[in-house]
Amino acid sequence: MKRVIHSLHIIAIPLSFLLFLASSILWFRSTKVLDDHSYHLSSPTHRTYTSLGLRTQPGYLLFSWSHGRWDLRADFLRDDPLSEENLAANPFHPRPGFNHRTTSSRASGWSFWDRQRLRIDMGTLSTPHHMGGFGSISYGDVSFPPWFFPAISSLLPLLYFRRRLIRARRQRRGLCPTCGYDLRTASEICPECGTARQPTSNPAVSS
Numbered sequence: 001m002k003r004v005i006h007s008l009h010i011i012a013i014p015l016s017f018l019l020f021l022a023s024s025i026l027w028f029r030s031t032k033v034l035d036d037h038s039y040h041l042s043s044p045t046h047r048t049y050t051s052l053g054l055r056t057q058p059g060y061l062l063f064s065w066s067h068g069r070w071d072l073r074a075d076f077l078r079d080d081p082l083s084e085e086n087l088a089a090n091p092f093h094p095r096p097g098f099n100h101r102t103t104s105s106r107a108s109g110w111s112f113w114d115r116q117r118l119r120i121d122m123g124t125l126s127t128p129h130h131m132g133g134f135g136s137i138s139y140g141d142v143s144f145p146p147w148f149f150p151a152i153s154s155l156l157p158l159l160y161f162r163r164r165l166i167r168a169r170r171q172r173r174g175l176c177p178t179c180g181y182d183l184r185t186a187s188e189i190c191p192e193c194g195t196a197r198q199p200t201s202n203p204a205v206s207s
């Protein structure tokens, strides 16, 4: 179990660091341009339309999703935003598959404190055919302040570097790097926690 946790740790730190870099770049980029990534898929067989989106703008980073299901094929064929007919009628609608649009950034219009909040909005609309509707749709979006991911993902790497610093400092002072026990008079193994003593001047020893 300890091994598993240790190997998870080994993977989590570089991953977290990568996430930190990527989200920091996104944060910086969001102040200059508005990025709109989205994925759209419709299925005539299942009469469904699904879209996923990620948008960055000064003030927030927004994930959104929606999934609609039509009761009748005829209704679906009329409404499907990705049908050739509807795409021709609305040339600005994203195409099937992945889409990316970059435009110059606009402020979100939210006040400073509005922008520091996590917002979640989701719901379901259901108007079945027998009630005069088309079917059902579920939708939602979550928006994060742009600093949220850089802040969260910096925690693990910061803790890691802090621990490295503490260990290095203990070793320099002749203390056990793991628990801080004074090893200057002790043998090769820490009597407190059992950590093997490492030579202070390190002649190419790998652990």
Ligand SMILES: [Zn+2]
Residues within 6 Å of the ligand: 176, 177, 178, 179, 180, 181, 190, 191, 192, 193, 194, 195
């Ligand atoms: Zn120790």
